[in-house]
Amino acid sequence: MLSNRSWLLSALIIFSAGRFDALAASSAANDEWPAYGNDGGGTRHSPLTQINPGNIKDLKIAWVYQTGEGVSESRAGKKAAFEATPILVDGTLFFSTPFNRVIALDPLSGKEKWRFEPNIDTSGNFSEVTSRGVSTWSGKDGRRRIYLGTIDARLIALDARTGQRCKDFGKGGEVDLTKDVRFISRGDYQVTSPPAVIGNLLIVGSAIADNRGVKLERGVVRAYDAKSGKLQWSWDPIPTDKNDPARKTWEGESAANTGGANAWSIISVDPERDLVFVPTGSPSPDFYGGERRGHNLYANSVVALHAKTGKLLWHFQAVHHDLWDYDVASQPTLVTVKRNGSAIPAVAVGTKVGHVFILDRMTGRPLFPVEERAVPQSDVPGEAAAATQPFPTLPPPLVPQKLTPEDAWGPTEADCDWCRERIKALRSEGAFTPPSLGGSILFPGNIGGMHWGGASYDPARGLLIANVNRIATVVKLIPRTEYEAAIKSEGHRLSGEYGPQRGTPYGMYREFLLSPSGTPCNAPPWGELVALDVNTGALKWRTPLGMIPRFPQFPKSTEWGSVNLGGSITTAGGLIFAGAAMDTWLRAFDIETGKEIWKAELPASAQATPMSYEAGGKQYIVIAAGGHGKLGTKLGDYVVAFSLN
Secondary structure, three states, rough: OOOOOOOHHHOOOOOOHHHHHHHHHHOOOOOEOOOOOOOOOOOEEOOOOOOOOOOHHHEEEEEEEEEEOOOOOOOOOHHHOOOOOOEEEEOEEEEEOOOOOEEEOOOOHHHHHHHHEEEEOOOOOOOOOOOOOOOOEOOOOOOOEEEEEOOOOEEEEOOOOOOEEOOOEEEEEEOOOOOOOOOHHHHHEEEEEOOOOOOEEEEEEOOEEOOOEOOOOOOOEEEEEEOOOEEOOOOOOOOOOOHHHHHHHHOOHHHOOOOOOOOOOOOOEHHHHHHEEEEEEEEEOOOOOOOOOOOOOOEEEEEEEOOOOOEEEEEEEOOOOOOOOOOOOOOOOOEEEOOOEEEEEEEEEEEOOEEEEEEEEOOOOEEEEEEEEEOOOOOOOOOOOOOEEEOOOOOOOOOOOOOOHHHOOOOOHHHHHHHHHHOOOOOOOOOOOOOEOOOOOOOOOEOOOOOOOOOOEEEOOOOEEEEOOOOOEEEEEEHHHHHHHHHHHOOOOEEEEEEEEOOOEEEEEEEEEOOOOOOOOOOOOOOOEEEEEEEOOEEEEEEEEOOOOOOOOHHHHHHOOOOOOOOEEEEOOEEEEOOOOOOEEEEEEEEEOOOEEEEOOOOOOOOOOOOEEEEEEEEEEEEEEEOEEEOOOOOOOEEEEEEEE
16 A cells, blocks of 8 residues: 655535435534544535634634554554544544544543553554544444454444443454455454444455465455344455356456455445445555456456345446556545436545546446546566556546656756656556566556545535645566565665565565655646546646645745645535645645635644534534654644634
8 A cells, every 4th residue: 555665654415316415415414423424425524614714714723632552662653544533423522543442532622531442462563553433333222332443353342432342242342354354464454444334234344465465365345233243244356256247357266366356445335225335456466467367356446235235236447457556545435416407326436546437326337438548568477467447538637647758857957867767767658557577657656646535525516625646656576586685685775665476476666756855756746635526527626735844955845745645524614624745734725716725733744534523512623643654754643623713
């Protein structure tokens, strides 16, 4: 998902499209924030209007809470990323820390009500040390529960009033998720996103470290009874049934051997249509597919499943035969498209390539034409890249997709010259240039385009708001006979990441394409906020997002935008709130123009998505500010709430 690069690492309803959209509007028309994206469709939109462009100058810190979770308590702490978005139900805020502690706060004061200790082995070697939040469900008995997926692969149910385990859930309050997935390594098989809740079901995916090799854990998506924890169904994104038509997209027995294709990001639900929308990732490993030739359905897709049964309704593959780590990392966003006087229920799928596919929610049919276009072919022995890839004709790409020597950029003439020569020496043939033995430029790289921060959606305006990255990655395949020597000779380098890709003829090395001064070799902005009209497919505006605070020697660096992880929210007050950048600011933007109109400094960086609620007659904006170990931003353990004076 991320490499170890030193500095980079050191979205009022006007039209109702069926009962779900009415339900979403109704759910949002209160003072709570009951799910990660506020509603199960991931709109991340607040109906609150108290804070608006006219008074935002008076927005101040209301309270600050510290979790006490020290980032230096173990080697795993160096990877920690505080990516959680709190939820608010029944007058209490609930959130999780990177090490899966669950904390309940008073929303008015920020004072702690209780905390739950999951007893994570913090000395363990975890691929990711993060938790994007918790989920909630209340049964017929009125007993509210809080659910947590852990980095050591457990699903835990807690009593919302006390923080104690619900003993009638699973075994002693938890379910072991390592069963029936071809489990290999606990630290490499994890849950980093909150379970989706639909009816009486919890839908759970997994995060898998997929550069280890071919035969890894399988990315099985599972549904559990919210009260008992009993497994109700499971769905494997790599087709196991030889009668499944998708099986033909896997050459030979590769569907049986390959792992991954897992849903590590946020899963969306449509309760009224009994649908679950699953975003899937790359099959293993990421950068060589010779052991899994074919299009590899249902990897790199958004898949609609019937919630009650787990049966497939439709699928849409955003990337064929992934060779670039182009997981569908963003939560599918349920939107409404107005066309010819009708309101069409749709789902917007954002990708790391910078594409946004807008699909009919019931059929998966693109609402704007999608073309299969020829793409560059692999010259690596044993590989067979897909001949074409899907490109939406609308919306246009959110980021550039080709980097040539003429595009080389640097803050000094020497940097620009260096970048130009470096680009000349690498394969760089536009979107979907395959990895090579001599090195290839992936532009955009594996952090996007759109990453897990995804999009927010203002239903009244029909605007999808996405924060995107614009930075190139260099990927080089290393013959197996040379791989160990390469690690030993270059193991001191901090600039990138090696991946063994066991079971293939090649290991892998990747790094971000940076100048000697440490700046990207492509022109800024390197991070942007983009507004997209879902009805027309047109881009309304775009604006730089944040800054990288490592270039104070360059006066214009404040205008260059920042690599970012985390998302935005929209409000009915006409505002967008976003942190995400590598600096330490929470920002607000006017949704009509994209102009930044407010910012406040945080005690640490905020690689997280904010949320909003009303309590005691005041609207609050809350964000986790704890930084990101791999991104190399300022670390901390803060939850910060803002309100008007």
